[in-house]
Structures are given as structure tokens and as C-alpha cells.
Amino acid sequence: MAGRATRQPDVMNPQAQPVETDLRFEDDGAQIFAGALDPAACLSIEQAVADLPRDVPGVRIGSAPALRGMLAVDGPIGRIAGYALGPNARPVRAVLFDKTPARNWALGWHQDRTIVVEQRAAIDGFGPWTVKAVLVQVEPPFALLERMVTIRVHLDPIDATNAPLRIAPGSHRLGHLPEASIEHVVEERGERLCRANRGDVWLYATPIVHGSRAADPPRRRRVLQIDYAAEDLPPPLRWQGL
Helix, strand or coil: CCCCCECCCCCCCCCCCCCECCCCHHHHCEEEECCCCCHHHHHHHHHHCCCCCCCCCEEEECCCHHHHHHHCCCCCCHHHHHHHHCCCCEEEEEEEEEEECCECCCEEEECCCCEEECCCCCCCCCCCEEEECCEEEECCCHHHHCCCEEEEEECCCECCCCCCEEECCCHHHCCCCCHHHHHHHHHHHCCEEECECCCCEEEEECCCCEEECCCCCCCCEEEEEEEEECCCCCCCCCECCC
């Protein structure tokens, strides 16, 4: 891996903080697109999610018509997914994470292993099944997850104390990891903090090992997370989409 590099604070915004820029998607499974969204785009996202429930850690978004333009592969968010997946990339799941002093949770090391589909069907390799916030979720064959990417759009600045995502670089290439081995993987590969400024967008390989601590001191941290895929599911399964 190249030597550590950071972006210098924006002289037009003295509150901007340096962010990690040496992580590369192809090798590390994570890469920042600093300043990908301008203030108007951030405000549009805030308005689009303003009416979502605020009493749960993560709100799964079943439909987001106001966001479709930005999430499409030719939009300011979707084009980042297209960078990794090509022109067929499309959003297949979205979650808003809104940490506040009243909801200041931590998340242990893990891999994301489920997708959201329109309805349940008996397909070899898909299961177990769950329903969360009326959305049908299933664990697919892991190879499918390895062909997906996850985007995280930051609406608030995140420094080392405000619950940045923690990742184990390169862990996306290790396949489906037994739960008991994940801590060892982190010890072996080390961890990196994915700091961000408002309007920054992080691109991740969906299977990367990740987690987060609670913010200390507690304060607000909003992240819109979107999963992208570039292929259809085996019929009759279909992506829930947005």
C-alpha cells in the first residue's frame, strides 16, 4: 500500500478536516471521493429524508423518488458506483443512519451479508430470510455480494471521535468469513478510520469487514448508505430497488 496521504483542509472552509486519500478501492476495498456533493446536493438529500422516522438507529428506505436522479448511474452519487461496477450499476437498497446523543450506538466488526428483494422465493443458495421494516431480506450466495458495492454519503463531518466507519483494508477479498475469525482478520490487516467532511462520499466493496464505535463526545452523525448491483437476480427474485 502507498504511504499515508491526507487531503489538506479546504482554505475556503477552515472547519474542513484532513481525510484519508491513500486507500484505493481496487486494493483496499475502500476509497473516498472528497467533495463529491456540493452544498445544494447535500441540502436536497436532507430534504428528501427529513420525514423519515428518527427513533431508530438505521432507517431502511423502501422508496426514494426524490433521490433517484442523484442515485442513478449518471447522477453525482450513482456515477461513483458506476466507477466500480460499470454503466449497469443501480441502487438496490438504502439506509439512513442518524446517530445523535440520544441514539449513540456502536457496531462490532462484521460483514454485510443480506440483500433486499421484492418477495420471497425458493432459490438454491438464498437464505435464511428475514423481514425488517416490511422489507424482505435474504442472505444470497456470497459471490453475489462480492460483485456489489456500497456507497456512504456524509451529511455531517466525521472526525476520529464522531463514529467514523472502521475498516480492515483488503478484507473484501477474503470471502465469507466465519464470525470467530473476523477479529483475527482485523488484527492481521489492521484497521483504518474513514473520516469525512460534509459532502464527501466513500465507496466500499460490500463484503469488507467493518464496524464503528459510539461517538465520544456524543453528537449528530448522518450517513446515507446505498448498496449497488449491476446484475439481475435469478428469477423470480427481483431487487426491491428504490
